[in-house]
Amino acid sequence: LPQIMADFDMVLKCWGPVEADYTTHGNLVLTRLFTEHPDTQKLFPNFAGIPLGDLAGNGAVSAHGATVLKKLGDLLKAKGNHATILKPLAHSHATKHKIAINNFRLITEVIAKVMEERAGLDAAGQQALRNVMDVVIADIQANYKELGFEG
Numbered sequence: 001l002p003q004i005m006a007d008f009d010m011v012l013k014c015w016g017p018v019e020a021d022y023t024t025h026g027n028l029v030l031t032r033l034f035t036e037h038p039d040t041q042k043l044f045p046n047f048a049g050i051p052l053g054d055l056a057g058n059g060a061v062s063a064h065g066a067t068v069l070k071k072l073g074d075l076l077k078a079k080g081n082h083a084t085i086l087k088p089l090a091h092s093h094a095t096k097h098k099i100a101i102n103n104f105r106l107i108t109e110v111i112a113k114v115m116e117e118r119a120g121l122d123a124a125g126q127q128a129l130r131n132v133m134d135v136v137i138a139d140i141q142a143n144y145k146e147l148g149f150e151g
């Protein structure tokens with residue numbers, strides 16, 4: 001079995017607690033991303049003015065966080081067969097939101113920590129998540145290039 005398939009499976013083994021409450025975990029991920037990397041909050045005009053202390057209770061932050069994690073769940077379950085999922089996602093993040101590639105690396109590290117704390121993802125599982133996201137991010141980058149967005 002190729003290692004990357006074992007990596008998808010290892011992350012999916014801890015996905016249950018995340019999937020059980022995308023809204024709560026999505027808010028935790030974005031609140032932590034914006035707290036640890038303040039520039040990322042400015043990427044979203046709707047969120048830019050929210051004080052750090054109010055992020056945890058903000059419904060729009062929770063809603064986008066839920067969207068992000070649902071999408072990641074779809075990607076994990078596709079186990080690399082994700083071209084049709086990634087294409088529209090890359091398109092909107094390149095042309096509408098203008099999210100540079102590095103932000104996907106930052107959010108990967110935040111998701112690894114939140115999954116460690118909330119879903120028991122151990123060090124090997126966190127590395128598996130990084131390996132999976134390396135593939136996802138490389139494919140987003142290929143889409144970005146095609147769209148002429150340097151990312």
Ligand code: CUP
Pocket residue numbers: 040067068069071072089099103104107136
């Ligand atoms: O969907 C969405 O919205 C996205 C999600 C994803 C992608 C890729 C992979 C995974 C997931 N997003 Cu939005 C993302 C992001 C954000 O928001 C921010 C920052 C970074 C990233």
